[in-house]
Amino acid sequence: MNRIRVLSDDVANKIAAGEVVENPASAVKELLENALDAESTEITVEIKSGGKSYISLADNGTGMSRDDAVLAIERHSTSKIRSASDLEKVVTLGFRGEAIPSIASVSRFSITTCERDALIGTFVKVDGGKLVNVVEVGRPPGTTVEVRNLFYNVPARRKYLRSVEQEAAAICRLVDAYALAYPGVYFRLVHNEREVLLAPKTDRMEERLAKVLGKKTAEQFIPFRYEEKGVVAWGFAGHPSVTRTNRMGQLLYVNNRPVVSPPLYYAVMLSYKTLVPKGRYPLAVLFVEIAPEFVDMNVHPTKKEVRFKNEWAIRDIVLRGISRALKEADLAPHFLSDQYEKPVEAKGDFEKALARHSEPKAPGAWRERESAGGERMSRQAEPETEAELPMKMRRRSSLRFLSQLSDSYILAEDEEGLVVVDQHAAHERVLYEKIMQGLKGGSCPAQRLLLPTTVEVSSGESFVLKENAEFLRRIGFEVRPFGERTFIVEAVPPFFLMGDIKKAVHDFLTAAQESRHERDSEREKVLVRSACRSAVMAHDRMKAEECEALLARLMSAESPHTCPHGRPTMIKMSLKEIEKRFMRR
Amino acid sequence: MNFTAQKADLVSALQKTHAIVASKSTLSILANVLIETNEGKLVFTTTNLQVGIRCESPANITAPGATTLPARFLFAIVRELPLGDVLVEVNDENVASIRSGEAFFRLLGISKEEFPKVAEFEGKPLFSMPQKSLKEMLRKTSFAVSREDPRHFLTGMYFSISEGRLLLVGTDGRRLSRISHEIATEEGYTGNFIVPIKAIEELEKMIGEDGDVHVYLSGNQAGFRLGTDLLVSLLIDARFPDYEGVIPKTGAVTASLNREEFAATVRQAALVTSEQSSSVKLNFTSNELVISAHSPEVGEARVVMPAKFSGEPLAIGFNPTCLRDVLNCMDEEEITLQLTDSVSPGVVSGEGSFLHLIMPMRLPEGEI
Numbered sequence: 001m002n003r004i005r006v007l008s009d010d011v012a013n014k015i016a017a018g019e020v021v022e023n024p025a026s027a028v029k030e031l032l033e034n035a036l037d038a039e040s041t042e043i044t045v046e047i048k049s050g051g052k053s054y055i056s057l058a059d060n061g062t063g064m065s066r067d068d069a070v071l072a073i074e075r076h077s078t079s080k081i082r083s084a085s086d087l088e089k090v091v092t093l094g095f096r097g098e099a100i101p102s103i104a105s106v107s108r109f110s111i112t113t114c115e116r117d118a119l120i121g122t123f124v125k126v127d128g129g130k131l132v133n134v135v136e137v138g139r140p141p142g143t144t145v146e147v148r149n150l151f152y153n154v155p156a157r158r159k160y161l162r163s164v165e166q167e168a169a170a171i172c173r174l175v176d177a178y179a180l181a182y183p184g185v186y187f188r189l190v191h192n193e194r195e196v197l198l199a200p201k202t203d204r205m206e207e208r209l210a211k212v213l214g215k216k217t218a219e220q221f222i223p224f225r226y227e228e229k230g231v232v233a234w235g236f237a238g239h240p241s242v243t244r245t246n247r248m249g250q251l252l253y254v255n256n257r258p259v260v261s262p263p264l265y266y267a268v269m270l271s272y273k274t275l276v277p278k279g280r281y282p283l284a285v286l287f288v289e290i291a292p293e294f295v296d297m298n299v300h301p302t303k304k305e306v307r308f309k310n311e312w313a314i315r316d317i318v319l320r321g322i323s324r325a326l327k328e329a330d331l332a333p334h335f336l337s338d339q340y341e342k343p344v345e346a347k348g349d350f351e352k353a354l355a356r357h358s359e360p361k362a363p364g365a366w367r368e369r370e371s372a373g374g375e376r377m378s379r380q381a382e383p384e385t386e387a388e389l390p391m392k393m394r395r396r397s398s399l400r401f402l403s404q405l406s407d408s409y410i411l412a413e414d415e416e417g418l419v420v421v422d423q424h425a426a427h428e429r430v431l432y433e434k435i436m437q438g439l440k441g442g443s444c445p446a447q448r449l450l451l452p453t454t455v456e457v458s459s460g461e462s463f464v465l466k467e468n469a470e471f472l473r474r475i476g477f478e479v480r481p482f483g484e485r486t487f488i489v490e491a492v493p494p495f496f497l498m499g500d501i502k503k504a505v506h507d508f509l510t511a512a513q514e515s516r517h518e519r520d521s522e523r524e525k526v527l528v529r530s531a532c533r534s535a536v537m538a539h540d541r542m543k544a545e546e547c548e549a550l551l552a553r554l555m556s557a558e559s560p561h562t563c564p565h566g567r568p569t570m571i572k573m574s575l576k577e578i579e580k581r582f583m584r585r
Numbered sequence: 586m587n588f589t590a591q592k593a594d595l596v597s598a599l600q601k602t603h604a605i606v607a608s609k610s611t612l613s614i615l616a617n618v619l620i621e622t623n624e625g626k627l628v629f630t631t632t633n634l635q636v637g638i639r640c641e642s643p644a645n646i647t648a649p650g651a652t653t654l655p656a657r658f659l660f661a662i663v664r665e666l667p668l669g670d671v672l673v674e675v676n677d678e679n680v681a682s683i684r685s686g687e688a689f690f691r692l693l694g695i696s697k698e699e700f701p702k703v704a705e706f707e708g709k710p711l712f713s714m715p716q717k718s719l720k721e722m723l724r725k726t727s728f729a730v731s732r733e734d735p736r737h738f739l740t741g742m743y744f745s746i747s748e749g750r751l752l753l754v755g756t757d758g759r760r761l762s763r764i765s766h767e768i769a770t771e772e773g774y775t776g777n778f779i780v781p782i783k784a785i786e787e788l789e790k791m792i793g794e795d796g797d798v799h800v801y802l803s804g805n806q807a808g809f810r811l812g813t814d815l816l817v818s819l820l821i822d823a824r825f826p827d828y829e830g831v832i833p834k835t836g837a838v839t840a841s842l843n844r845e846e847f848a849a850t851v852r853q854a855a856l857v858t859s860e861q862s863s864s865v866k867l868n869f870t871s872n873e874l875v876i877s878a879h880s881p882e883v884g885e886a887r888v889v890m891p892a893k894f895s896g897e898p899l900a901i902g903f904n905p906t907c908l909r910d911v912l913n914c915m916d917e918e919e920i921t922l923q924l925t926d927s928v929s930p931g932v933v934s935g936e937g938s939f940l941h942l943i944m945p946m947r948l949p950e951g952e953i
């Protein structure tokens with residue numbers, strides 16, 4: 001059956017123009033998307049020399065008729081859209097009719113394909129964009145595309161390809177990303193005759209997660225699912241104790257298409273704001289499902305960027321979804337667990353290569369697309385059955401005070417074993433929530449000072465201080481101008497009495513300047529965090545009752561497991577772990 | 586060094602000196618008590634480098650000498666001994682043998698040469714006064730001193746001498762206690778210094794009802810001699826702030842309150858406040874004081890007591906703990922509370938020279 005048509009110039013001109021194939025990984029991406037669009041359930045990718053010398057992608061999808069296979073080589077030939085209006089509600093991964101011609105023009109290219117009900121298949125060979133021959137061949141239903149000597153006729157491109165290892169790592173990451181989004185599809189990746197990934201079909205998302213990311217990593221994930229205004233945000237939030245120095249561990253999908261999306265990264269970052277340290281990135285697998293009309297995929301020639309009609313709303317929905325899950329989960333890290341010895345389970349050459357060459361930028365070279373396939377529906381139901389998931393979702397318990405260590409840590413126990421609490425971090429967390437609570441009701445208590453403190457600031461800072469005076473007042477600091485660049489602090493929050501006021505004001509100013517461009521609610525949080533930090537002093541000898549009170553307040557906090565700056569407030573050593581160490585097990 | 590002493594005498598000397606011995610210190614010599622003989626007496630000295638304590642006890646000295654022994658162990662051992670004679674022999678290696686009845690202990694000491702020098706104060710004291718009076722003054726001021734603050738002057742007691750009077754001031758930044766008393770001192774002497782609260786706390790333990798206290802000053806140290814006991818403290822090297830400027834001259838509202846009733850009413854209202862940082866609201870209306878409190882987690886309280894007052898009705902917030910601290914340190918039946926407005930300090934006074942300032946807390950928004 002012939003399905004492909006060439007788009008009219010009118011429609012073709014509306015498609016984001018530019019370079020489609022930049023490197024072997026982007027060629028693999030395009031071919032993968034075609035296979036997924038063709039409703040394949042088995043996909044095998046084979047590459048040699050990082051894809052530089054050979055790429056083949058075999059699927060068991062719909063296949064193409066002889067006419068279609070030839071037409072597919074033409075620019076703007078596609079079976080996926082017809083009119084300009086289709087561009088506004090794209091439901092397939094491909095839609096431009098650009099991928100095959102682009103790859104075929106820069107390589108020695110062939111398609112072997114057979115339609116499902118056809119008796120005989122077609123072999124089409126193209127060299128540097130020129131049709132070489134078309135012959136009939138036998139092939140089981142499906143399509144194999146082979147790409148040899150990519151960029152052989154574009155020396156400038158070829159010269160700038162990265163090392164075999166780097167290109168292979170990029171392809172591995174890419175196949176991983178798609179494999180995660182399509183657990184119902186069998187994926188196999190072979191590099192230089194070595195199998196790198198074999199992911200059998202499954203209807204259990206967490207099985208696929210374990211296959212792709214490693215079992216240990218997968219077990220740390222906290223599943224979430226949140227729906228609002230018809231938008232579904234679901235996926236798996238990494239444990240805050242497992243972080244990376246870049247965003248490569250964050251896989252984002254919009255309608256099952258892997259994407260690079262600043263607003264979504266931002267939402268993930270915000271959800272972990274007080275849970276991970278600055279400059280560290282948690283792991284996350286996030287799927288956003290949204291009606292196709294509300295998202296524009298036609299932004300960038302490589303399709304990796306998306307534009308939401310209502311970016312802030314999406315961002316907030318994701319933020320709420322992940323934050324809620326994190327709040328409910330027991331996040332205290334276990335300090336004898338393996339993750340502290342080896343942060344991520346290494347999977348093989350590529351994963352190692354990837355760790356070595358981790359790009360500081362974005363999650364790799366993919367851009368994808370979603371299929372309208374049925375497996376998406378079945379997967380959608382997955383996270384509902386959270387109870388079956390092996391993830392840690394225990395509710396929190398209360399802590400019993402044992403002793404204080406080195407005037408800095410509180411030793412306590414819960415039903416699982418020993419808990420070590422960083423009293424400084426715990427105190428910060430408690431104060432932070434107290435102030436945030438107070439702010440909700442208008443303002444926090446303030447204790448007036450008998451001996452007001454004067455603080456001198458720079459003229460720039462004096463402006464910032466004036467700008468923030470009302471907010472400071474609400475959290476309990478009453479600060480009044482007292483001459484050109486001098487301010488007088490007349491009241492402080494009661495818990496701050498022993499704090500270093502001058503330092504607090506300066507820290508506050510730094511935080512205020514750094515968070516200038518944030519939204520109000522975000523900026524306020526940053527400022528409150530800075531105030532809490534200044535209020536708390538390390539090395540406090542505490543009485544037993546004080547320790548107990550702190551523990552109780554900590555455990556009734558909303559997010560007891562981390563301080564507002566994202567460091568853990570407590571670590572656990574379960575009895576099991578202790579027994580193991582004493583070789584009793 | 587050999588001596589025989591009564592268990593009770595040793596216990597009382599060690600009790601006084603062992604309080605300041607560091608439980609963990611990087612300098613192991615500071616865990617020891619220096620024991621010296623001096624004309625039929627034993628002299629015990631301990632120090633933590635900030636505060637030093639020296640005291641004496643009678644003993645039968647058979648061989649004079651000096652050593653240092655671990656204070657905690659020595660105290661624990663002596664305390665357990667039966668009443669009666671304790672025989673102590675210390676050899677040249679600073680190993681002490683302690684015998685009493687059937688019990689025998691051997692303790693390893695450190696040479697006295699390693700013990701830091703603790704100042705001796707000879708000659709004329711700076712001033713003298715009855716111990717009882719200083720004790721009373723400290724009781725009314727030391728509670729207001731901050732236990733921890735980066736502004737070091739707030740962690741000490743301010744001593745100021747002029748016109749034959751000693752003035753003590755203690756503050757933690759939200760309240761201030763001030764009291765004065767006449768002293769015996771050189772005519773026309775004027776001066777002041779700040780003693781760390783840690784030393785004041787020890788002094789309060791040692792000071793008694795009888796006899797005089799003689800106070801010495803030398804360099805950056807002060808000495809308090811109480812009979813044969815001596816407490817030496819480094820001074821806080823800071824300027825005490827001009828606290829007099831913050832004492833309101835006249836109050837808009839002057840209330841006369843029954844001290845115990847006032848304290849009880851504050852306590853009742855504070856029952857619903859959950860934390861130290863909470864506040865109670867004092868609302869003065871015609872002949873009534875309404876004390877109320879509320880906390881979002883617990884609930885609300887409202888208690889009324891009669892009050893004689895002059896001036897316009899006024900509402901003001903205070904920390905209930907601060908209020909109760911001052912009321913508890915006073916003895917008068919009636920006390921006076923003077924207020925200016927809801928942001929200026931409240932002034933509590935009684936009959937004598939005692940004066941106490943408390944800074945108000947901001948009342949929650951929407952409440953007047």
Ligand SMILES: Nc1ncnc2c1ncn2[C@@H]1O[C@H](COP(=O)(O)OP(=O)(O)OP(=O)(O)O)[C@@H](O)[C@H]1O
Pocket residue numbers: 003004030033034035037038059061062063064072077078079080093094095096097098099100101142143
């Ligand atoms: N593996 C495949 N199985 C079946 N049909 C395929 C396969 N690969 C390509 N096709 C057909 O070839 C057409 C052209 O593919 P091509 O990738 O060039 O464009 P596209 O997928 O429509 O859009 P895009 O350029 O966005 O990828 C597709 O529309 C599809 O009909």
Ligand SMILES: [Mg+2]
Pocket residue numbers: 030033034093094095099100
């Ligand atoms: Mg395509």
